[in-house]
Amino acid sequence: MNQSNEIVSEILEEKIIRLSVGRKIFNRALRNHTFLFGLLIIILFALLAAFPEYIAPHEPTTILSDSGIQPQSTKYPLGLDNLGRDVLSRVVYGARASFIVSFGSVTIALLIGVSLGLISGYVGGIVDIVICRILDAILAFPILLFAILTLALLGGSYTNLILTIGLIYMPYFARLARGSTLSIAKKEYVESSRAVGSSTWRIVTRTILPNIIVPITVQSSLALGVSMLIEANLSFLGLGVQPPTPSWGRMILESALYIRQNLLFMLTPGLCIFITILAYNLVGDGLRDILDPKLMD
Amino acid sequence: MESNNKLIDIKNLQVYFPINEGILIQRHRGDCKAVDDISFNISKGETLGLVGESGCGKSTTGRAILQLIRPTAGHVYFKGEDLTKSNNKELRKKRREMQIVFQDPYASLNPRASIGEILSEPIEVHKICKSKSEKNEYIKELMSMVGLAPGFIARYPHEFSGGQRQRIVIARALAVKPEFIVCDEPVSALDVSIQAQIINLLCDLQSKFFLTYLFIAHDLSVVRHMSNRIAVMYLGKLVEIADDEELYHHAQHPYSLALLSSVPLANPKEEKLRKRIVLEGDVPSPTNPPIGCRFSTRCWRVTDICREVSPELKDIGGGHFVACYHL
Missing domain, CATH: 3.40.50.300 (P-loop containing nucleotide triphosphate hydrolases)
Structure with missing residues (x-):
């Protein structure tokens, strides 16, 4: 009797556990309000970036008034910019530049950085020394100076922006991945993978990578914010996305002379940058809690 | 063979x-x-x-x-x-x-x-x-x-x-x-x-x-x-290998003796009679081990030869090997 009870509870347990591996993370995400709030904001901005033509009232490049700048009115809720274009529409379209550049550059930084970090941390020796010196060399450049240099030479296009920011941010991922790899590689479970006879490739991808993925995920969401800020900075300096394509950073630059005529021309893109970066950080913080395996119970 | x-x-x-x-x-x-x-x-x-x-x-x-x-x-x-x-x-x-x-x-x-x-x-x-x-x-x-x-x-x-x-x-x-x-x-x-x-x-x-x-x-x-058999190690060297029972009853190396004397006995009467050999000093650093017998710094049987030449494992019969000059 007792035994059969045990078996029944075992079977029940198995079903519950089977379901819950992915579901646990999902449930924990649902309960994490910081994360949900951040995610909601990001989704909203992502919608702006994906379908601006359905959301924006006007074309971003159409000149609606010959007299140029206008303050907010019922017709133009955020007013017109110095060339008479609708600020609201330009803010909506500007989300696209921010998203493309931030996701593109973080993807590049992530791929290159994490691979380099894993190699450097696991292989060690001379390979590690060489990779680390290269990373140091990149880090030694002031971020903006480096970006200004490359973009001034190559010209500001999406590809160049993504590559430049990705390269600038890559060493941070590489260092994080290297540090985590170093600490994980010393663990007994990595040694036991070796003892079992796994290849280096399998150990790195199947044992080490899953164990360093949490700090990297958190870092990526924070990096999205930083790269967006760099993009805004560069655009503000006139090196980012080239006009007439709207970009939040560039809008702030253009609005600087017209604060008195239309305050919202400057405030709105600034707020958009602020809110998206905040959202990325909230998501990053939330992910750190959600993905922590020790809190899974 | x-x-x-x-x-x-x-x-x-x-x-x-x-x-x-x-x-x-x-x-x-x-x-x-x-x-x-x-x-x-x-x-x-x-x-x-x-x-x-x-x-x-x-x-x-x-x-x-x-x-x-x-x-x-x-x-x-x-x-x-x-x-x-x-x-x-x-x-x-x-x-x-x-x-x-x-x-x-x-x-x-x-x-x-x-x-x-x-x-x-x-x-x-x-x-x-x-x-x-x-x-x-x-x-x-x-x-x-x-x-x-x-x-x-x-x-x-x-x-x-x-x-x-x-x-x-x-x-x-x-x-x-x-x-x-x-x-x-x-x-x-x-x-x-x-x-x-x-x-x-x-x-x-x-x-x-x-x-x-x-x-x-x-x-x-x-x-x-x-x-079935037990090997005793001290500071990177084997000091004694013998069959299980042989080592427990007839350990020869001073370090093995000291180690065995640290095992508490289940019988309280025997436990009272148990003599512990308490070793003095610490294990020397493996970066700079003693030149002769590794155990010479803590051994109570130590003589000059122990400090100069490291003893080899010697068969004392029945597959019992000991690395000590003073048996």
């Missing part, structure tokens, strides 16, 4: 960890002599207990046999083949025949992998099963073999107790159907009540699969229960 039943034969094994100084231009400043010139062998189906205090090189010996740490010098013959000469690729294949159970079951399981994934690793690496369903069946079989409910297959290591985790570690080692397992203090991280279960499990598995163990421990009573 003799080598036929020797599964493992270790000749002059040395593991030195270099101590380097400097960042770019590294200078060799010395070595940590973790294992210094030891030789012994293990026969098929035998359990050799390896005892000694912390830091004497027991675990390093175990890892060096499996080539998880490459020895500095010496040879490890596994079925007559020198493992120190095989490259990493050949070794990976050999790992099917030799496995290790680590000391700390909390550290030796990947916290990001479920039990099923942990147990699939050896199966996939050595292509033991042909299909996915066959693999699942095999994993469940392994789990029940070590006394775990197969229903736990999707669980993660942190959901298990220390004893259960150690069972998983043992199941992983068994998955490749090895002949030889190094048990690196498999029970010292566990509760005493659990220790007995795990030891009995290891004994059962040994008789079921004709396993050969190198059983590393610092707890002499555990080793006594498990082993």
Whole structure:
């Protein structure tokens, strides 16, 4: 009797556990309000970036008034910019530049950085020394100076922006991945993978990578914010996305002379940058809690 | 002829960890002599207990046999083949025949992998099963073999107790159907009540699969229960090897005597009569060990020759080897 009870509870347990591996993370995400709030904001901005033509009232490049700048009115809720274009529409379209550049550059930084970090941390020796010196060399450049240099030479296009920011941010991922790899590689479970006879490739991808993925995920969401800020900075300096394509950073630059005529021309893109970066950080913080395996119970 | 039943034969094994100084231009400043010139062998189906205090090189010996740490010098013959000469690729294949159970079951399981994934690793690496369903069946079989409910297959290591985790570690080692397992203090991280279960499990598995163990421990009573022969190690050197009972009743080396005298006895009357040999001083540093006998700094029988020439292991009859001048 007792035994059969045990078996029944075992079977029940198995079903519950089977379901819950992915579901646990999902449930924990649902309960994490910081994360949900951040995610909601990001989704909203992502919608702006994906379908601006359905959301924006006007074309971003159409000149609606010959007299140029206008303050907010019922017709133009955020007013017109110095060339008479609708600020609201330009803010909506500007989300696209921010998203493309931030996701593109973080993807590049992530791929290159994490691979380099894993190699450097696991292989060690001379390979590690060489990779680390290269990373140091990149880090030694002031971020903006480096970006200004490359973009001034190559010209500001999406590809160049993504590559430049990705390269600038890559060493941070590489260092994080290297540090985590170093600490994980010393663990007994990595040694036991070796003892079992796994290849280096399998150990790195199947044992080490899953164990360093949490700090990297958190870092990526924070990096999205930083790269967006760099993009805004560069655009503000006139090196980012080239006009007439709207970009939040560039809008702030253009609005600087017209604060008195239309305050919202400057405030709105600034707020958009602020809110998206905040959202990325909230998501990053939330992910750190959600993905922590020790809190899974 | 003799080598036929020797599964493992270790000749002059040395593991030195270099101590380097400097960042770019590294200078060799010395070595940590973790294992210094030891030789012994293990026969098929035998359990050799390896005892000694912390830091004497027991675990390093175990890892060096499996080539998880490459020895500095010496040879490890596994079925007559020198493992120190095989490259990493050949070794990976050999790992099917030799496995290790680590000391700390909390550290030796990947916290990001479920039990099923942990147990699939050896199966996939050595292509033991042909299909996915066959693999699942095999994993469940392994789990029940070590006394775990197969229903736990999707669980993660942190959901298990220390004893259960150690069972998983043992199941992983068994998955490749090895002949030889190094048990690196498999029970010292566990509760005493659990220790007995795990030891009995290891004994059962040994008789079921004709396993050969190198059983590393610092707890002499555990080793006594498990082993056929016992080797005593001190500061990277073997000081005595003998059959189980022989060592317990007729230990010769002063260090073995001191070690044995530290084991409490179950009978309170005998326990009162037990004379403890309390050693003075500390273990010397393995970076700068004594020139002669490693134990000479703490030995009560020490004479001039001990301090100058390191004693060799000598056969004193019946497979009992001792490295001491004063017997």
